[in-house]
Amino acid sequence: MVSTGSTTGGGLSTRRVVAVPELVDQARSGKARAVGRLISLVEDGSPQLREVMAALAPHVGRAHVVGVTGAPGVGKSTSTNALVRSWRSQGKRVAVLAVDPSSPYSGGALLGDRVRMGDHATDRDVYIRSMASRGHLGGLAWAAPQAVRVLDAAGFDVVLLETVGVGQSEVEVAGAADTTVVLLAPGMGDGIQAAKAGILEVGDVYVVNKADRPEAATVRRDLRSMLALTERRDAAWRPPVLLMSAQSGEGVEEVTEALDRHLAQAQESGDLERRRLRRARAEVEALAVDALRRQWEGVGSDGRVDDLAAQVAEGRLDPYAAADALLG
């Protein structure tokens, strides 16, 4: 029943206009289907988002937004499930948003989500959703923050934002979260990986998963020494490096405890407020830029950007002068 009724036809263009105030009310009263439809509006870049975000605004800022990132193969899904289980045992409502920066498609995500739900499938206080981030959405820049807004307003205590650590995604996840967890695992050339991908700067909590493997302790030690040499944006918080086995459940509680500790510390130091301010600024700027691009490229515009681009392509104008002309 979950997916029926959300479209009248098959394509995006025929998606039925929904009554936003109703949908927001339903989402806030815990209806998973309404939450799902709001996130679909985000995913589709619906024109109704403006109304949705206005309706959600007074209700956001309560959830603990936790970013989880790690290279393919570190056991992200299993770890996420283990963390969800730990939070649930504390009575918390948990939403998981899995963003795949390499996938332009959201099709098929539903099936994946159901498989992933696993032991949480019948738990009304757990919501799991995959989201495509590529294409017209501008990547994580505003789609993920908006989806987080939906889940936050829907009253989840924890919103876990999961992404695979490739390219710039782990930096973007860190930008969108209150607390960022970086997952590693033995046997993946982690030392070089860590230094290369810039994860040393973004993690608030580091977790070496698959801790039952003998090399886990070495990974931890290496990571600790690299972290000691890294300049961090927040000197007051020394990110712990924890061992965990998501499979067996060992060490999972220590991780959720560390996440709570980080939130409390960030609240106290003012770092949380600074992060949320930075996040809101990035989101506002991304929306403003998006609006400008539409204006520049839109039907009914004077085609100025195309004319300028033609002059640049032909070498009659340099790109800076063209940018000046576009803005001026």
Place this chain on the structure above:
Amino acid sequence: MVSTGSTTGGGLSTRRVVAVPELVDQARSGKARAVGRLISLVEDGSPQLREVMAALAPHVGRAHVVGVTGAPGVGKSTSTNALVRSWRSQGKRVAVLAVDPSSPYSGGALLGDRVRMGDHATDRDVYIRSMASRGHLGGLAWAAPQAVRVLDAAGFDVVLLETVGVGQSEVEVAGAADTTVVLLAPGMGDGIQAAKAGILEVGDVYVVNKADRPEAATVRRDLRSMLALTERRDAAWRPPVLLMSAQSGEGVEEVTEALDRHLAQAQESGDLERRRLRRARAEVEALAVDALRRQWEGVGSDGRVDDLAAQVAEGRLDPYAAADALLG
């Protein structure tokens, strides 16, 4: 001798102001050191870029810009070297720009470049350079196109833009190139990889490297059937799927021939002009957006974006209304 004299101190802030017209003249007359300094200006986001790009504008648009992408492990460096060798045997001057989207650092790139030069180290008509793309540069959005502009104006016949295929980078490379080569190799789960990463839409020429391995023919066949099912932006060009062994050199000439054929066909069909127009537009827009962001966040501004972000973070304003206010 290559790297001395480009700075007076150690840090970016003390980088000596250079005489742009001189540097451009030297680069155009084939001086590798001048080319390198111009690309460093791009990498640093130097304020002098404006002057550099104005001086380069009349001299661009001659090089064949070839993008090469592929997952880690397909043999990108070896393939690039093999292609360079093939072009050199035709008497062409070749520049290679290797962009690593996962690396925030350019430090150490020099050593890597020298190692990579390999048999081209003493060849004045080959230029190889790595570039970091992360950080303040806005990724590939304008740094790579500007570096390509430098190499194009410096008179290279072919500019090979190499990037590792993760996240969005292969789409960005395709956007920055006249012709895009997608590299695959047997034994990497290519079928799923291909479908997932969206490479079926971006390649103009597909190359299955390591063709000496028995499964290469299977990869080729699978890829061909997937391509047959894919809607392409340019119906006139049916991308070939070629077998190559970069190590032994077998099949390399067929690849450079296919690249030449694609260029000729794109020129004739008008697709090349459309691509270059699209590329110029993206570059102009990226520079305009960058200028706006500076304005919004800049010292001496009225702090409006921070004020708006605070209202959004506190739930007093929704992000769309804030974006409107920022623009209005």
